[in-house]
Amino acid sequence: MPQDQISTPLTKDQAYALVDAVMDRDDLALTASAHENEDTGEWVFQATCDSPPDITAFEALAREILGGDVGFAIDPIDENADWVSRSLEGLKPVTAGGFYVYGSHETDALPRGLIPIRIDAAQAFGTGHHETTTGCLEAIERVLKRKKPMRPIDVGTGTGILAIAVAKRRKLPVIASDIDPLAVRITQENARSNGVGHMIVPVDAAGLDHTTIRGNAPYDLIIANILAGPLVELSPDIGRIADRGAAIILSGLLNTQAQRVIAAYNRQGMVLKDRIVRKDWTSLILEKA
Incomplete structure (x- = not known):
């Protein structure tokens, strides 16, 4: 063709x-x-x-x-x-939140003191180069410094980079869901290549409508790096699957959209704890009261 x-x-x-x-x-x-x-x-x-x-x-x-x-x-x-x-031109390794994200085309030695995550740089919808992803990686680090979540979920996982990051840090299963079957397959491949294939639970689902997601609720760490509109629409469902005291990391929103998203989650009993601003993009850390 x-x-x-x-x-x-x-x-x-x-x-x-x-x-x-x-x-x-x-x-x-x-x-x-x-x-x-x-x-x-x-x-x-x-x-x-x-x-x-x-x-x-x-x-x-x-x-x-x-x-x-x-x-x-x-x-x-x-x-x-x-x-x-x-x-692959111009896609250099990225360091964020104690993680080192690199493509399979990189030949340099891995740096010490950082957790490596290999994501094929041709998959541009989740390579770690965008500010929304680096903001999430930093948010994960901040959350894991004060909490030890046991039931994490990554909604809209893309390449699986954030689910892989949590699995490598916490050494436990992470549910990774996406509406796109291709993203789910890529997540599985990336999880295996990063040595955490047995820890990632891939789910092909629209939003949170899946028996695996419902059956493993409530969650004490919820990550959703999507867009502002879908984040607002998902706020009631995320509120329902979040355990008391759960950390919720939201990204994929412009700075100008942050207050709208915060207000939607406030209505579901979640309060803002921290925010990370990278250029025009905001990542939020909330907690269910």
């Missing part, structure tokens, strides 16, 4: 925000990624699509997510090009 690649230069935050939005849909692209041009320092959003790509839909999504018009360039894909290697 012929394929095209579309691209546009953006800021790093914009590129990853658009990647997240595209990967949340199954009708726009086969895959999407963001990378930095090492020669110019410019960040670029790229997506691989069946031909022809729906440029009108991409432009509408960009206006919704980024708040302005974005023009996309279209290039037919050269079947002989090494697109995997190209997608």
